[in-house]
Amino acid sequence: MRMNAYALAAIATTSLIAASASAQSHDHAAMNHGAHASAGGQARAMDHSAMMPRATPGQTGQAVIINGQGAEIGKATMTQGATGLLIKVEATGLTPGWHGIHIHATGQCAAPFTSAGAHINHTDPKTPHGLLNAQGPDDGDLPNLYAAADGSAKAEFFTTQARISQDGPGQWLWDADGSALVIHANPDDHNSQPIGGAGDRVACAVLSAN
Numbered sequence: 001m002r003m004n005a006y007a008l009a010a011i012a013t014t015s016l017i018a019a020s021a022s023a024q025s026h027d028h029a030a031m032n033h034g035a036h037a038s039a040g041g042q043a044r045a046m047d048h049s050a051m052m053p054r055a056t057p058g059q060t061g062q063a064v065i066i067n068g069q070g071a072e073i074g075k076a077t078m079t080q081g082a083t084g085l086l087i088k089v090e091a092t093g094l095t096p097g098w099h100g101i102h103i104h105a106t107g108q109c110a111a112p113f114t115s116a117g118a119h120i121n122h123t124d125p126k127t128p129h130g131l132l133n134a135q136g137p138d139d140g141d142l143p144n145l146y147a148a149a150d151g152s153a154k155a156e157f158f159t160t161q162a163r164i165s166q167d168g169p170g171q172w173l174w175d176a177d178g179s180a181l182v183i184h185a186n187p188d189d190h191n192s193q194p195i196g197g198a199g200d201r202v203a204c205a206v207l208s209a210n
């Protein structure tokens with residue numbers, strides 16, 4: 001009997017609260033929203049400063065893209081954002097279709113561009129290649145670049161794993177030996193090792209302070 005009485009009392013109390021909340025739902029919603037937004041904003045700001053360094057946005061850089069014969073076929077324009085780097089690619093003379101494009105570790109573009117080294121990947125332990133790899137990606141990974149039937153390609157990429165500013169998130173591309181943006185012959189499957197089956201290096205741009 002006592003258990004039942006307590007249970008009934010608990011239900012009655014719950015119902016009362018529910019009814020009260022329902023009757024004042026409009027005011028409560030407004031109050032909760034304001035409180036939530038304030039607390040949420042503070043929490044996000046704290047998470048950012050604790051987990052991800054922010055860059056001062058606005059710094060820019062340009063790089064010339066050359067093909068395997070050393071001819072200029074386009075340019076890459078980099079703009080630093082607070083949380084990552086925007087890379088705008090404009091190129092011509094590519095074979096139509098998808099092409100893997102990555103940031104490589106060394107700022108040297110001597111054909112066949114092996115001089116550009118492997119992908120920037122300075123995390124410890126190093127992560128495998130692939131934006132869609134369960135253990136990846138590595139820091140140099142980007143989505144594929146698409147060249148139209150006339151061989152021209154225009155795209156913007158944004159990566160949080162690289163920067164041109166001295167401080168900020170990701171690898172600093174303008175370090176002592178620079179870095180390189182490399183376009184491959186084939187699309188990157190974003191998963192397999194070491195470069196997602198992207199094949200030969202067909203174009204390259206030296207990334208360094210200018």
Ligand SMILES: [Cu+2]
Nearest residue numbers: 101102182195
């Ligand atoms: Cu590559």
